[in-house]
Amino acid sequence: MTKYVISGASGSLGRKITEQLLEKIPAENLSVSTRTPSSLDALSQGGVAVHAADYNDPVALERAYAGSDVLMLISSLAVTKRVPEHRNAINAAKRAGIKHIVYTSTAGIHPQNPTLSASDHIVTEDDLRRCGIGYTIMRNACYAEVFPTVAAQPVLRSGEWVQVEGNGKLAPISKNDIARTAVACMLDPARHDGAVYEVTGPDLVSFRDIAAMASEVYGVPIRYVPVSIDQRYALLDAMGVPRQYAEGMDGHPDAHLWCSEEMVTADIAFQAGYHGILTHHVEFITGQKPRSLREVFELCKGKDYNDC
Numbered sequence: 001m002t003k004y005v006i007s008g009a010s011g012s013l014g015r016k017i018t019e020q021l022l023e024k025i026p027a028e029n030l031s032v033s034t035r036t037p038s039s040l041d042a043l044s045q046g047g048v049a050v051h052a053a054d055y056n057d058p059v060a061l062e063r064a065y066a067g068s069d070v071l072m073l074i075s076s077l078a079v080t081k082r083v084p085e086h087r088n089a090i091n092a093a094k095r096a097g098i099k100h101i102v103y104t105s106t107a108g109i110h111p112q113n114p115t116l117s118a119s120d121h122i123v124t125e126d127d128l129r130r131c132g133i134g135y136t137i138m139r140n141a142c143y144a145e146v147f148p149t150v151a152a153q154p155v156l157r158s159g160e161w162v163q164v165e166g167n168g169k170l171a172p173i174s175k176n177d178i179a180r181t182a183v184a185c186m187l188d189p190a191r192h193d194g195a196v197y198e199v200t201g202p203d204l205v206s207f208r209d210i211a212a213m214a215s216e217v218y219g220v221p222i223r224y225v226p227v228s229i230d231q232r233y234a235l236l237d238a239m240g241v242p243r244q245y246a247e248g249m250d251g252h253p254d255a256h257l258w259c260s261e262e263m264v265t266a267d268i269a270f271q272a273g274y275h276g277i278l279t280h281h282v283e284f285i286t287g288q289k290p291r292s293l294r295e296v297f298e299l300c301k302g303k304d305y306n307d308c
């Protein structure tokens with residue numbers, strides 16, 4: 001009987017993967033790991049083994065992964081510091097006897113992509129290719145839920161969708177569809193061994209399209225405002241967003257919550273076309289098409305990011 005472990009199970013994607021995997025396998029075949037086991041009490045009461053393990057703690061990681069065959073490795077949030085964290089997880093997986101790792105990378109993997117977070121994933125993807133055990137890389141496009149929630153909130157207040165200028169496109173995907181894809185890869189590692197999937201939604205859209213969609217769904221006029229890179233930085237400076245990551249930023253222990261360098265380099269990459277990728281990999285892997293951005297907008301309208 002194959003045993004599974006999900007690392008990063010307490011996060012928004014990890015919870016969806018866990019829920020969907022438990023529809024297919026008994027709880028006793030699943031372990032999960034997190035730095036905050038108390039956040040997963042409900043799982044533990046349902047018979048899932050919950051382990052405490054930080055990506056900075058190789059011994060705890062090995063303990064958490066021991067006895068499992070397939071690891072779902074959800075990438076850490078510590079952008080620019082997470083390569084060694086992921087390396088710890090991969091090496092712990094090898095020591096623990098894991099046979100296959102499914103990893104959450106990002107869309108737009110390219111040596112010239114200026115996005116801070118992409119550079120981390122490039123190195124971890126290489127580590128996986130060399131690690132000597134089976135792997136599947138999921139290059140997840142931008143979460144569709146971000147646009148009707150986190151991105152729309154300031155726009156609905158100001159009536160302006162401000163974006164670094166350019167004509168880039170992207171194919172946002174819902175977290176539910178990413179989770180379905182991850183579960184399918186975990187359940188059939190032989191079929192997906194060595195594969196690199198571009199996990200995209202069904203449509204390529206520009207930011208101008210997204211602003212128009214927000215306007216239609218929320219029923220308010222929204223003006224699309226392209227700005228230069230310097231203007232974008234100046235706007236974020238005025239909002240008090242720090243340029244770079246710093247320890248304790250936003251009161252979060254990882255200091256991971258959006259510095260402007262991360263946001264603006266991501267915008268530059270979007271508008272330069274690095275995310276202009278549309279595939280049918282979700283349907284190829286799961287047999288089912290992913291939701292459109294419009295459907296996600298309707299489902300998430302008026303909700304918080306974490307509730308949709």
Ligand SMILES: NC(=O)c1ccc[n+]([C@@H]2O[C@H](COP(=O)([O-])OP(=O)(O)OC[C@H]3O[C@@H](n4cnc5c(N)ncnc54)[C@H](OP(=O)(O)O)[C@@H]3O)[C@@H](O)[C@H]2O)c1
Nearest residue numbers: 008009010011012013034035036054055075076141142143
């Ligand atoms: N494609 C996109 O648009 C997009 C959007 C958002 C995020 N992401 C990326 O996708 C990945 C997962 O996203 P998510 O939405 O599930 O994020 P999330 O809700 O913030 O969850 C992050 C998970 O990572 C775990 N984690 C973070 N640092 C850790 C560490 N040092 N050791 C062990 N576990 C750690 C957290 O566990 P504990 O805190 O409980 O330990 C949590 O379970 C992240 O890499 C994130 O950057 C992608």
